[in-house]
């Protein structure tokens with residue numbers, strides 16, 4: 191037995207890197223020339239395909255494309271490769287041939303997988319989808335696909351179509367399959383991009399049919415208005431399936447309805463954290479969240495905020511109450527802070543992060559403008575000018591507090607337009623009426639506070655006016671996001687005064703990020719310090735009252751200030767007189783007398 195025999199025996203069934211060992215293999219007669227040719231041909235064809243020489247159009251049939259290429263080689267392609275391999279295999283044993291066939295099949299599958307990945311990446315890039323996480327499922331192209339792939343009820347798909355939702359938006363393309371696979375998710379997509387349906391569809395799919403096990407899905411929203419809107423959307427999409435969906439309107443009735451003695455005939459609860467906490471704190475708790483399978487936190491960055499405006503503590507208590515082992519959590523918002531992201535990475539199980547477009551960016555369909563108005567009076571003049579020139583309702587006007595909302599309402603009440611106001615100081619019935627009238631078009635211009643800034647979907651708002659400069663860029667993104675929804679156009683104008691100059695930089699950059707023209711001087715404005723930013727975020731700046739009438743209190747203050755200044759000046763003069771009396775005498779003597787005095791002095 192010579193060395194080549196030993197090598198052949200030991201190397202039986204092994205595959206060679208032909209580029210590196212070609213010469214040796216030939217010398218030892220381990221392979222024939224045909225073996226190498228087949229191998230070379232395979233590599234060449236793979237490279238060609240990855241370089242895009244494949245004739246098949248990737249755009250025309252995306253669904254088919256994704257299905258076919260999902261890891262399995264087409265039989266035609268396989269045959270070509272196997273034929274070549276069989277010719278080369280003539281001199282091999284049956285076992286060797288089998289192994290070779292298996293190996294080449296594997297290679298084809300790998301190449302198909304690569305091709306598939308490339309196509310998926312191109313599709314994601316086109317729709318600006320970024321997904322981070324392990325084994326992220328592929329995005330879907332149609333709602334119909336969800337029926338085949340995940341068993342989504344056809345009624346839901348029909349209801350979606352009935353509401354005019356024909357094809358999924360980018361966030362729906364990616365977030366739905368992720369949630370369908372029961373993965374926890376942190377999703378961020380621009381305002382008005384269809385996040386509500388993105389979380390409702392998987393929830394409805396997993397709940398399958400109505401049951402008597404108490405609530406199985408919980409959706410949290412920061413405001414009652416948003417909770418009600420989500421409840422309505424959920425009812426629309428699940429129409430005909432018999433799910434019992436609830437929205438807590440009055441806590442007193444909810445306690446009787448959902449308490450321990452209830453029939454447990456409910457499936458989905460949509461509410462604000464405060465109301466839920468109130469019910470959980472009853473003795474015994476007036477609601478049971480032990481069977482919750484899906485906990486959705488909408489506008490999650492808002493709910494994660496600390497302090498008066500946030501719900502962080504309440505959220506922690508609700509998380510504790512949803513203690514089922516198979517609870518899944520989903521966080522949705524148009525904006526995310528670093529804190530929320532870190533929390534999700536640490537606490538969620540194998541989380542998938544989905545971002546559409548650039549993070550914390552404004553919708554591209556909104557025309558944004560910054561308008562310098564100098565002073566508070568300038569703002570009033572600007573808005574009156576806009577009204578006088580004529581505007582296209584509906585318009586939303588944001589101010590920083592309920593007091594200012596009332597002040598502006600008083601000012602505009604007699605300007606000949608249908609104007610109303612909504613803020614936390616109004617009763618729930620008043621708030622509901624205002625929202626209803628605004629939706630119906632009976633109110634043309636609605637003055638509101640940050641209450642309306644999050645999630646509210648008013649169809650066709652044409653213009654958003656930031657009467658008071660927003661406290662943060664995040665607040666700006668949400669406020670202007672009330673227009674330009676679901677791919678429609680819209681405009682936003684932000685008034686700024688001398689006092690707001692130091693905060694213009696941030697907003698100018700958000701505008702630039704959304705592709706709006708911004709003058710260079712705005713982009714180059716000095717950034718506010720960190721302390722200033724924190725201060726502004728915590729509390730809105732003090733501003734002069736919104737009024738064209740002279741403010742009596744202010745007038746009195748001004749008079750008192752002037753009187754005090756006068757008095758101070760007088761005292762100062764008196765003091766000066768005591769220190770330099772001669773000078774005073776000289777002054778009072780006049781020019782002629784002064785000369786006489788000098789002469790007299792000389793004589794002396």
Ligand SMILES: Nc1ncnc2c1ncn2[C@@H]1O[C@H](COP(=O)(O)OP(=O)(O)OP(=O)(O)O)[C@@H](O)[C@H]1O
Nearest residue numbers: 355357358359381382383384385386524645647676
């Ligand atoms: N696939 C779709 N095709 C067309 N319109 C859609 C689609 N999905 C949702 N919409 C519509 O888009 C609008 C905005 O949707 P939604 O309120 O869910 O946005 P959002 O992303 O939650 O916004 P926000 O960040 O302001 O809360 C709604 O009127 C909704 O009916």
